[in-house]
Amino acid sequence: MLTVLPFALLGLLVLQVPRRVPWRDERRTAFFAAQLGLMTAYAVAAMGGVIASWTLDSFLATGRAEFPAPLIIAAWQAVIGGLIYLAIAGAAYAWHSAQQAREETARAAQAEALRARAELAALRSQLNPHFLLNTLHAALGLVRRDPALAERALERLGEVLHYGLRMHRESLDQVTFAEEWAFVRSYLEIESLRLEERLQLRLEADPETLPDLVPPFVLQPLVENAILHAVAPRKAGGRVAITARRRGDHLQLEVCDDGPGMPAASPSPGAGLGLRLLRERLALLYAGNASLSLQPAEGGGVRATIELPLDREAVSESA
Numbered sequence: 001m002l003t004v005l006p007f008a009l010l011g012l013l014v015l016q017v018p019r020r021v022p023w024r025d026e027r028r029t030a031f032f033a034a035q036l037g038l039m040t041a042y043a044v045a046a047m048g049g050v051i052a053s054w055t056l057d058s059f060l061a062t063g064r065a066e067f068p069a070p071l072i073i074a075a076w077q078a079v080i081g082g083l084i085y086l087a088i089a090g091a092a093y094a095w096h097s098a099q100q101a102r103e104e105t106a107r108a109a110q111a112e113a114l115r116a117r118a119e120l121a122a123l124r125s126q127l128n129p130h131f132l133l134n135t136l137h138a139a140l141g142l143v144r145r146d147p148a149l150a151e152r153a154l155e156r157l158g159e160v161l162h163y164g165l166r167m168h169r170e171s172l173d174q175v176t177f178a179e180e181w182a183f184v185r186s187y188l189e190i191e192s193l194r195l196e197e198r199l200q201l202r203l204e205a206d207p208e209t210l211p212d213l214v215p216p217f218v219l220q221p222l223v224e225n226a227i228l229h230a231v232a233p234r235k236a237g238g239r240v241a242i243t244a245r246r247r248g249d250h251l252q253l254e255v256c257d258d259g260p261g262m263p264a265a266s267p268s269p270g271a272g273l274g275l276r277l278l279r280e281r282l283a284l285l286y287a288g289n290a291s292l293s294l295q296p297a298e299g300g301g302v303r304a305t306i307e308l309p310l311d312r313e314a315v316s317e318s319a
Helices: 004-014 025-062 071-126 129-145 147-170 177-198 220-231 273-285 312-318
Strands: 199-205 238-247 250-257 291-296 302-309
Touching: 004 071, 025 071, 129 147, 147 177, 177 199, 177 220, 177 238, 220 238, 220 250, 220 273, 220 302, 273 291
Parallel strands: 199 238
Antiparallel strands: 238 250, 250 302, 291 302
């Protein structure tokens, strides 16, 4: 019992090693060096524990504090300690890897469910009878006055619907920002046709942001929210400014309006379905490294900002 106790107590600490010293493919040398050091420390500590416990037992039995065995036995305990460390650490790493795999599977399943819900929410918005009827009514009104503009409106409607159906059909987790930007511009052309001069737009996207990868429907919910709350209800309409730029190792997307702003009584501004789904998707896809914030804009209105890390692979490894 006294021989086993030091190994068992120290083994509880070894179970925490996978969390403190995780495996990294690019740092194999450092990993194995750390394991060698930990194994040595475990073996020496276990040997010391055995010597101390045996010496204490000898003192209690004979009144003399001495190790009642040849020192080679103590050295052999150190060798056994090293083997025990390898066994416990191997089992701990296997269990930790299995747990990570289960968590990753659950996270992927949840991300897939949220992606599907986001797609359906976007499609529901695009296929909303009022949205379609308003667009078709505006296009029909232009058929005689401006056939070219009417044709362009119907083309934009087709592009918006095609993008949504493509995301749903192919279950894409990422698209280039150029694709998302084109989708939003088509959506805005339709809204401009409906709201006419009531909708004033300012669109700015740095060319370097266009190849960056983003989740589909990452920008459209913010734009739709701004138009719905800041422009459409007001007789005079309003302004919506959309910008995309890089900030260090992040892509920053910003939608700013000049509407009435966030209600002071709202416990969680932007708690609509689209924004809520977007927040949850970002949290899952970027492991907490992305953010969505809504703040009052200078001079009134709301400023919605999304920060996305540019390196998704690094985010996945750190998750």
